[in-house]
Amino acid sequence: MAKLLLEISQATKYFAGLRAVDDVNFRVFEGQICGLIGPNGAGKTTLFNIITGFLSPTSGKVIFNETDITGTAPETIAKMHLVRTFQQTNMFSHLTVFDNVLTGTFLLNRYNLWDSIWKTKNFRNNEDELKKLTYQTLRYCEMEHLSSTRASNLSYGNQKKLGLAIALATRPQLLLLDEPAAGLNNKETMQMASILKKIQKDFGITILLVEHDLKFVMSLCENIVVLNHGQKIAEGPPNTIKEHSKVVEVYLGTNHQHNSH
Amino acid sequence: MNKTNLIKALSFLSLFSIPLIISNPYYGDVLIIYCIFVIYALSLDLLLGYTGIISFGHASFFGLGAYASAIMTLKLHLSYWLGLLIAVGITAVVAFLIGSLTLRKLKGIYFAIVSFAITQVFRFLVVEWETVTNGAAGIASIPPPEINLIFEKIAFKSEQSYLFIVIAFVILVTLSLYRVVNSGLGRAFLAIREGEDLARSIGIDTCKYKKIALVISAIIAAISGSLYGHYISAIGPRIFSLHYVSLPLIIVIVGGKGTLLGAFIGAALFFVLPEFLGFKPEMKMVIFGLLLLMSIIYMPDGIASKLGQIRDKFFVKNGEIKNGKVTVRN
Amino acid sequence: MDLLLQQLFNGVVLGMTYGLVASGLSLIFGIMGVLNFAHGELYMIGAYITMFLTKAYGLSYVWGGLIAVGLVVIISFVLERVAIGPILNRDYMSPFLSSFALSIILANLIQYVFGANPKRLPSPFEIPIEVKGLILTQQKILIIVCGIAVILALNLVIKSTKIGKILRATSQNVTAASLVGINSSRTYMYAFGIAGGLAALSGILLAPLINLYPTMGSTAIIKGFIVVVLGGLGSISGAVIGGLLLGSAEVITATFFGSGWKDVVGYIILIAILIWKPTGLFGKTSD
Numbered sequence: 001m002a003k004l005l006l007e008i009s010q011a012t013k014y015f016a017g018l019r020a021v022d023d024v025n026f027r028v029f030e031g032q033i034c035g036l037i038g039p040n041g042a043g044k045t046t047l048f049n050i051i052t053g054f055l056s057p058t059s060g061k062v063i064f065n066e067t068d069i070t071g072t073a074p075e076t077i078a079k080m081h082l083v084r085t086f087q088q089t090n091m092f093s094h095l096t097v098f099d100n101v102l103t104g105t106f107l108l109n110r111y112n113l114w115d116s117i118w119k120t121k122n123f124r125n126n127e128d129e130l131k132k133l134t135y136q137t138l139r140y141c142e143m144e145h146l147s148s149t150r151a152s153n154l155s156y157g158n159q160k161k162l163g164l165a166i167a168l169a170t171r172p173q174l175l176l177l178d179e180p181a182a183g184l185n186n187k188e189t190m191q192m193a194s195i196l197k198k199i200q201k202d203f204g205i206t207i208l209l210v211e212h213d214l215k216f217v218m219s220l221c222e223n224i225v226v227l228n229h230g231q232k233i234a235e236g237p238p239n240t241i242k243e244h245s246k247v248v249e250v251y252l253g254t255n256h257q258h259n260s261h
Numbered sequence: 262m263n264k265t266n267l268i269k270a271l272s273f274l275s276l277f278s279i280p281l282i283i284s285n286p287y288y289g290d291v292l293i294i295y296c297i298f299v300i301y302a303l304s305l306d307l308l309l310g311y312t313g314i315i316s317f318g319h320a321s322f323f324g325l326g327a328y329a330s331a332i333m334t335l336k337l338h339l340s341y342w343l344g345l346l347i348a349v350g351i352t353a354v355v356a357f358l359i360g361s362l363t364l365r366k367l368k369g370i371y372f373a374i375v376s377f378a379i380t381q382v383f384r385f386l387v388v389e390w391e392t393v394t395n396g397a398a399g400i401a402s403i404p405p406p407e408i409n410l411i412f413e414k415i416a417f418k419s420e421q422s423y424l425f426i427v428i429a430f431v432i433l434v435t436l437s438l439y440r441v442v443n444s445g446l447g448r449a450f451l452a453i454r455e456g457e458d459l460a461r462s463i464g465i466d467t468c469k470y471k472k473i474a475l476v477i478s479a480i481i482a483a484i485s486g487s488l489y490g491h492y493i494s495a496i497g498p499r500i501f502s503l504h505y506v507s508l509p510l511i512i513v514i515v516g517g518k519g520t521l522l523g524a525f526i527g528a529a530l531f532f533v534l535p536e537f538l539g540f541k542p543e544m545k546m547v548i549f550g551l552l553l554l555m556s557i558i559y560m561p562d563g564i565a566s567k568l569g570q571i572r573d574k575f576f577v578k579n580g581e582i583k584n585g586k587v588t589v590r591n
Numbered sequence: 592m593d594l595l596l597q598q599l600f601n602g603v604v605l606g607m608t609y610g611l612v613a614s615g616l617s618l619i620f621g622i623m624g625v626l627n628f629a630h631g632e633l634y635m636i637g638a639y640i641t642m643f644l645t646k647a648y649g650l651s652y653v654w655g656g657l658i659a660v661g662l663v664v665i666i667s668f669v670l671e672r673v674a675i676g677p678i679l680n681r682d683y684m685s686p687f688l689s690s691f692a693l694s695i696i697l698a699n700l701i702q703y704v705f706g707a708n709p710k711r712l713p714s715p716f717e718i719p720i721e722v723k724g725l726i727l728t729q730q731k732i733l734i735i736v737c738g739i740a741v742i743l744a745l746n747l748v749i750k751s752t753k754i755g756k757i758l759r760a761t762s763q764n765v766t767a768a769s770l771v772g773i774n775s776s777r778t779y780m781y782a783f784g785i786a787g788g789l790a791a792l793s794g795i796l797l798a799p800l801i802n803l804y805p806t807m808g809s810t811a812i813i814k815g816f817i818v819v820v821l822g823g824l825g826s827i828s829g830a831v832i833g834g835l836l837l838g839s840a841e842v843i844t845a846t847f848f849g850s851g852w853k854d855v856v857g858y859i860i861l862i863a864i865l866i867w868k869p870t871g872l873f874g875k876t877s878d
């Protein structure tokens with residue numbers, strides 16, 4: 001069995017009486033691609049925010065790499081190589097694609113203020129490395145031809161890919177992706193899926209992703225967790241989830257709509 | 262030293278010939294004030310243009326630098342250089358304290374308002390603490406900087422000699438800032454400006470780096486304030502007024518924020534151009550108020566970035582790929 | 592005791608003008624989300640126009656004042672159209688900075704036209720009245736009466752008239768308001784006009800008690816900031832309460848510590864509140 005990487009136990013979050021996340025437990029193992037699905041408002045993003053420190057849970061625990069990270073600041077969690085992307089496109093819009101990804105390498109800086117003012121050897125070597133890494137990451141996400149474009153001028157699909165590239169540039173151990181394929185067309189969705197598979201294989205990065213496109217999730221993920229009204233209603237490999245009665249009810253039942261936006 | 266470095270070094274050295282060419286003290290005066298406010302505006306640009314923090318209290322640091330170094334030299338009889346160092350140190354500590362108190366909680370206009378209120382508290386302290394600051398009357402006959410050579414003292418009294426000093430500081434500050442904004446630190450600042458959540462998600466401690474930006478910026482503002490005080494030789498509580506708050510804002514926004522070059526362009530428009538046109542001071546402020554307004558509405562990135570766009574049309578862009586290699590502009 | 596009472600009365604008068612200035616500031620912030628730096632200049636211009644009308648055309652204080660309020664409302668309309676409306680949706684900083692530019696323009700324009708020297712605006716209501724040892728003037732009473740009347744009227748307008756409904760709808764949700772056919776950009780213009788009128792009115796009322804000078808706007812706007820922070824940004828009743836609190840605090844501080852301390856107390860209150868409770872003492876705790 002692979003190593004346990006992330007453990008969420010009894011995570012609960014109330015927003016003024018609303019139980020956005022309600023006693024959720026699950027685990028992510030090293031090297032997996034895991035899916036987190038559920039209808040709109042199920043609490044997926046809230047759970048991501050809890051894991052990455054953007055919200056502290058009302059109760060419950062998040063354990064990453066055997067360390068309790070509950071309530072830790074987002075930047076500290078990122079330093080532990082747990083990095084997330086955002087549901088709304090999120091990028092440094094006034095910068096070029098290249099500078100966006102280069103900014104993502106922030107944690108790999110190995111020089112100080114003095115080095116940068118005097119342009120010491122250490123500075124130049126480290127910057128060269130980071131720029132190489134940036135270029136590599138861009139090539140990985142098939143965006144190198146766009147590297148001098150201003151991020152705000154990118155198409156929606158490319159903005160999503162840029163969000164992924166920025167996160168990837170941090171060299172994470174666990175990557176949390178909030179709807180990486182939302183709003184992408186068929187071709188772009190397939191490209192995204194193949195990039196994610198490559199990332200997992202080549203870098204050994206573990207991925208936990210939220211997605212409404214079930215075909216996308218089923219084709220990628222080994223393990224899927226289903227949330228509804230903040231509660232975990234099912235967990236298991238794609239085949240089991242597909243047939244799970246509660247999941248079928250939630251996704252096909254008449255009182256829920258599952259529009260992906 | 263390779264060829265391009267040699268050319269760069271020579272071109273910087275050549276700037277020092279400016280004081281030799283300009284013998285007219287009037288033009289010397291205009292240039293000195295220009296240089297001092299370029300430094301002041303550069304310091305604000307780091308905060309406003311790069312980090313996206315809007316400060317209406319930059320005069321705190323400008324004034325603190327001016328007052329502290331004047332008091333050091335005049336009352337404690339320290340040399341200018343030691344006084345400057347201490348003034349910069351004091352300002353850095355004050356900026357750190359202000360940053361620690363305010364930057365975590367306050368964003369946007371709230372920080373702008375508080376920073377202005379802090380400036381007014383400084384003004385009050387300077388007026389009330391008469392034994393040290395001479396109160397409302399201000400400090401007069403601040404001595405010019407001196408260099409103590411073995412045989413004789415050289416005082417930088419004339420416009421020509423003072424111009425040497427301010428040019429040296431302009432070069433020093435510009436180069437340092439240029440290197441800073443093109444390093445990981447500068448990228449952290451830009452990331453904060455562009456979106457704090459995303460910045461935090463990639464490991465940037467936004468609060469810490471905002472504080473660093475504030476302290477660096479305050480240090481540079483203190484240098485310009487000190488140079489200002491020792492040049493005009495008399496300062497008063499007015500140095501903390503809205504006027505000194507608005508000058509760097511106008512210069513940076515009209516010139517172009519987040520570019521460094523903008524400070525040079527804006528200050529040239531503000532301090533050099535009117536000398537040739539001969540406006541009344543109020544009319545000058547009306548015109549620059551209008552310029553500021555038009556910049557904000559029609560050209561939010563300022564003149565410098567318009568120039569940048571033109572440059573990008575003709576030269577390779579940062580990150581552009583040419584012959585399979587990424588070009589990186591340094 | 593009498594002295595303290597007298598000072599407190601003066602504090603209330605001062606606070607009422609602060610409240611009048613701040614209520615317009617707060618109104619605009621509540622509806623448009625803009626902190627208008629040029630608000631103080633509208634206050635200053637109101638007083639200057641009145642002074643000009645009384646001097647140049649021999650109008651009475653009351654008529655000059657009324658016309659000045661009208662003119663400032665029109666000026667506010669224009670300023671909103673030109674400098675605030677077009678950049679309202681860009682980012683939160685731009686309208687603030689452009690109103691700052693307006694403030695520079697207006698203050699220096701007035702200084703160019705009228706000079707930097709202080710000017711007087713005499714009022715026919717400066718006759719002192721003595722009530723149980725308290726020395727009042729009709730002008731001061733006028734300020735209190737106008738203050739109360741205006742705040743009541745403003746609250747009434749916002750609660751129960753059509754334009755008030757539009758203002759409230761727009762402040763709560765611009766998109767929803769535009770869906771039911773409210774033209775938000777025209778609403779903003781109205782809000783700006785009302786606020787400008789209030790600013791001018793307070794300038795005209797206070798001017799006879801103080802001197803007119805071109806930088807009086809920036810002094811007033813800072814007080815306005817303190818007051819709206821005290822009362823909670825966006826709350827009009829809060830602005831009046833905040834104004835009274837600040838006015839009294841200033842007067843009491845001046846009595847006990849000397850007049851040099853009068854202004855700094857407001858700054859310290861402002862800094863302390865923003866650091867301690869950024870939404871203001873009476874502000875809502877939403878975003």
Ligand SMILES: Nc1ncnc2c1ncn2[C@@H]1O[C@H](COP(=O)(O)OP(=O)(O)OP(=O)(O)O)[C@@H](O)[C@H]1O
Binds near residue numbers: 043045047
């Ligand atoms: N900051 C907040 N304050 C109050 N309620 C919130 C907040 N954030 C989320 N919620 C509520 O919590 C619930 C869960 O929201 P969440 O964004 O986690 O859902 P989601 O599963 O990501 O949905 P979607 O698929 O639409 O992205 C929703 O009802 C939402 O309105």
Ligand SMILES: [Mg+2]
Binds near residue numbers: 046087
């Ligand atoms: Mg979501």
